[in-house]
Amino acid sequence: MGKAAKILSASGGVLVLAVAMLYMAGVFRTGIIRPGVVQEEKSEPPPARTAMATVQWIPQVHDAVGTVRARMEATISSQVTGRVVSVFVREGDFVLEGDPLVQLDDRELRARLNQSEESVRAARAMEARARAALAGADAVHAEVKARRERVKSYFQQEVATQQELEQVEAAFGKARAAVGAAARDVAAAKAQLERARNHKEEAQVIVSHTAIKAPHGGQVARRMADPGDMAGPGKPLLVLHSPHALQLEARVREGLIARVERGAPFMVVVDALGAALEGFVEEVVPSGDPGSRSFAVKVSLPPREGLLPGMFGRLRIPVDERRAILVPQEAVRRIGQMEVVRVEENGRWVHLFVKTGQHANGQVEILSGLHGNERVALRGPEEAEATVLDKDRRVAADQGGRERP
Numbered sequence: 001m002g003k004a005a006k007i008l009s010a011s012g013g014v015l016v017l018a019v020a021m022l023y024m025a026g027v028f029r030t031g032i033i034r035p036g037v038v039q040e041e042k043s044e045p046p047p048a049r050t051a052m053a054t055v056q057w058i059p060q061v062h063d064a065v066g067t068v069r070a071r072m073e074a075t076i077s078s079q080v081t082g083r084v085v086s087v088f089v090r091e092g093d094f095v096l097e098g099d100p101l102v103q104l105d106d107r108e109l110r111a112r113l114n115q116s117e118e119s120v121r122a123a124r125a126m127e128a129r130a131r132a133a134l135a136g137a138d139a140v141h142a143e144v145k146a147r148r149e150r151v152k153s154y155f156q157q158e159v160a161t162q163q164e165l166e167q168v169e170a171a172f173g174k175a176r177a178a179v180g181a182a183a184r185d186v187a188a189a190k191a192q193l194e195r196a197r198n199h200k201e202e203a204q205v206i207v208s209h210t211a212i213k214a215p216h217g218g219q220v221a222r223r224m225a226d227p228g229d230m231a232g233p234g235k236p237l238l239v240l241h242s243p244h245a246l247q248l249e250a251r252v253r254e255g256l257i258a259r260v261e262r263g264a265p266f267m268v269v270v271d272a273l274g275a276a277l278e279g280f281v282e283e284v285v286p287s288g289d290p291g292s293r294s295f296a297v298k299v300s301l302p303p304r305e306g307l308l309p310g311m312f313g314r315l316r317i318p319v320d321e322r323r324a325i326l327v328p329q330e331a332v333r334r335i336g337q338m339e340v341v342r343v344e345e346n347g348r349w350v351h352l353f354v355k356t357g358q359h360a361n362g363q364v365e366i367l368s369g370l371h372g373n374e375r376v377a378l379r380g381p382e383e384a385e386a387t388v389l390d391k392d393r394r395v396a397a398d399q400g401g402r403e404r405p
Helices: 002-024 107-156 162-208
Strands: 050-052 054-070 073-077 082-087 100-104 211-213 218-223 236-241 246-253 265-270 275-284 294-301 312-328 332-335 338-345 348-360 363-368 375-377 387-390 393-396
Touching: 054 294, 100 236, 107 162, 246 275, 246 312, 265 294
Parallel strands: none
Antiparallel strands: 050 375, 054 246, 054 312, 073 236, 082 100, 100 211, 218 236, 246 294, 265 275, 265 312, 275 294, 312 363, 332 338, 338 348, 338 375, 348 363, 387 393
């Protein structure tokens, strides 16, 4: 009797274990969509709007990263050494060509300019005296020359003596020498005046360098000087660029540089703007970087609101084509992390789980789940994007997959 009870007890335990395993396997539960099974929809009517899943060849691209820069950028520095007195602009200000930017202390340089102006006046007066002396020497020389001619004539007529002739010849020689000396004094005075004028012009140029002006119109990108700072040759004071003439400077690897030609159009993606801009290759630097095996490429960009120098950009270089299946964005529904497309199969509408790829121009690439040329349903304006029909029940994504009656 005890042995039979033990056998029945053991058999009951095995039976309970088997029932539990069958329950866990879902034998006693209905309404579960097993993996890989396409769920048929019987309760919903056909969709109001449909479209075809198309097969297209789309280009594959390589993204060459780069930075947006201004095509015209000038680093403003002083050509003379001096203390900064005033800075007339701030970062972000727009200026025109010739607008004042920075003023340096010019008192010492203006004092030198005044001295050079005095030197010019003195040299001009010296030249005037030398010219007057030359004019006097010329007059004496002319008078002595005329007297010499008369004495020579008298001597030939035996009216003048030999002594008188010698005296007039000596006077003529002195007068001619005086003219030569006066002419040399005039030349020296002219040279002195020219040197004084050059010194004055040099002083004027140096003084003009203390007033630093904009070499071209643009925007102040950076300001590195304030009143009281010392300025000198090679020390940057401001950076001026043209914000409406921008370009992308990207590095392109050597295996793709043959695909980039000057003047060719390329798409440039600026992530900060969420936009793709069409640009044209302005320059391909013919010398590559031996470290990265890449070449610098400069692509001009069209004006765009919000596009600023220093932004990150990607130069999209087409490298090949690949087969892709595309559907409208309205055809894809989401359930949490899953994506679903409603497809017509044999006259019935079913839900298929898919994996999507790139989104562009209102189309979504389907990486897996469709073969192409299927008719797909489009969401209506009244449909919620985050819900999908599971048999006769609707599973809400925001409820973590719990069934809702």
